[in-house]
Amino acid sequence: DGGITQSPKYLFRKEGQNVTLSCEQNLNHDAMYWYRQDPGQGLRLIYYSQIVNDFQKGDIAEGYSVSREKKESFPLTVTSAQKNPTAFYLCASSIGFKGLSGANVLTFGAGSRLTVL
Amino acid sequence: AQSVAQPEDQVNVAEGNPLTVKCTYSVSGNPYLFWYVQYPNRGLQFLLKYITGDNLVKGSYGFEAEFNKSQTSFHLKKPSALVSDSALYFCAVRGTSGSARQLTFGSGTQLTVLP
Numbered sequence: 001d002g003g004i005t006q007s008p009k010y011l012f013r014k015e016g017q018n019v020t021l022s023c024e025q026n027l028n029h030d031a032m033y034w035y036r037q038d039p040g041q042g043l044r045l046i047y048y049s050q051i052v053n054d055f056q057k058g059d060i061a062e063g064y065s066v067s068r069e070k071k072e073s074f075p076l077t078v079t080s081a082q083k084n085p086t087a088f089y090l091c092a093s094s095i096g097f098k099g100l101s102g103a104n105v106l107t108f109g110a111g112s113r114l115t116v117l
Numbered sequence: 118a119q120s121v122a123q124p125e126d127q128v129n130v131a132e133g134n135p136l137t138v139k140c141t142y143s144v145s146g147n148p149y150l151f152w153y154v155q156y157p158n159r160g161l162q163f164l165l166k167y168i169t170g171d172n173l174v175k176g177s178y179g180f181e182a183e184f185n186k187s188q189t190s191f192h193l194k195k196p197s198a199l200v201s202d203s204a205l206y207f208c209a210v211r212g213t214s215g216s217a218r219q220l221t222f223g224s225g226t227q228l229t230v231l232p
Contacts, residue, residue, distance in 0.1 A: 004160075042121070042207065042222035043161075056218070090160055098216045103149040103168050106220075108160030 003027065006091050006109035013078070013085070013116050021076045021112045023091035031097040032074040033106065036060060037088040046089075049074055050097045078114060086116045119144040121210050121223035129229045130198050138193040138226045140208030150191040151209040152182055155225075161207060167191060178202070198230045 004025045013019045025032065031050050035043040045058030049068040063082025068074050074093075078085045092106040120143045130136045142148060149168055153161040165176025172184045182193045191208060208223040 006160075040126070040224060042224045045218065045220075048218055058218070088158075092160075097218070103166065103213075105151065105163040105166060106153075106161070108153075108162070110160045111158065113158070 004091055004093060004107055004109035006089075006112050008112060009110065011112060011114045013114060015116060016080045018077055018079050019114065021078070021089055021091075021114070023074045023076065023109060024072055025074075025091075025093045025107075025109075026072060027093055027107060028071070029093035029095055029107070030071070031094045032068065033092045033094075034058075034064070034066065034074070034076045035090045035092065037090055037111075043090065046076065085114055088113050119210060119212060119219065119221050121208050121221050123206075123208055123223035123226045125226050126224075127227045127229070129231060131231050132200055133197050136195050136198040136202070136228065136230070138206050138208075138228060140191045140193065140223060141189050142191060142208070142210040143189060144210050144212045145214075147213045148191075148210050149213055150182075150184060151220075152176065152180070152191075152193050153207045153209065155205040155207065157204075164193070164206075200230045200232050203228055203230045 007022045033048045034046040044060050046064050047066040049055040052071050055066050055068050065077045089112045091109040094106050095104045122141045151166045152164040155161045165174050167174050167184045175181045180195050205225045207225050211220045
């Protein structure tokens with residue numbers, strides 16, 4: 001079955017550590033996204049990528065970094081510079097990005113819950 | 118700036134009764150509108166979308182939504198609620214002239230269907 005796989009599902013981090021969240025898709029989608037979800041808030045966009053070897057900052061990129069070396073993979077690193085990293089992180093993908101293709105739905109992974117100890 | 122409002126944090130409804138989850142939006146130009154559902158500790162799942170055409174959109178699991186341009190609303194409805202419909206529902210919007218980068222989500226409405 002096609003879909004998005006996020007790992008790990010749960011992650012604990014000590015303050016000052018960097019951690020990397022994995023996101024892999026086998027949907028052949030061009031665009032990929034990372035969102036952060038906090039209780040009582042909508043999803044906030046961290047980074048997005050329209051195509052391999054290209055990515056752009058979203059609304060809350062500070063303290064995060066990404067790479068897009070392969071179409072299938074879009075890992076997110078939460079760095080020690082992120083002041084409040086405890087959250088639920090969601091990776092998503094879509095067929096296209098602009099115009100009507102951008103109206104295509106987002107397919108989401110099951111999420112990764114990061115807790116800072 | 119575009120925005121989405123889901124005025125109710127929590128909606129409770131008895132099983133078998135109709136349900137409505139409200140959503141209003143603000144966007145420049147014409148909108149693309151979406152509803153997603155999230156079960157505990159899971160990602161979001163697509164329910165339905167409005168792009169153009171018929172104002173009444175039918176989606177998965179018996180859900181439907183009505184686009185009302187004059188009221189800038191896109192309320193989610195279901196004629197007869199099931200206990201299994203209990204979940205967190207998100208409305209999202211972006212302008213047709215924009216890109217997926219500009220998709221804005223509401224804060225979510227927790228729907229509880231009581232047996």
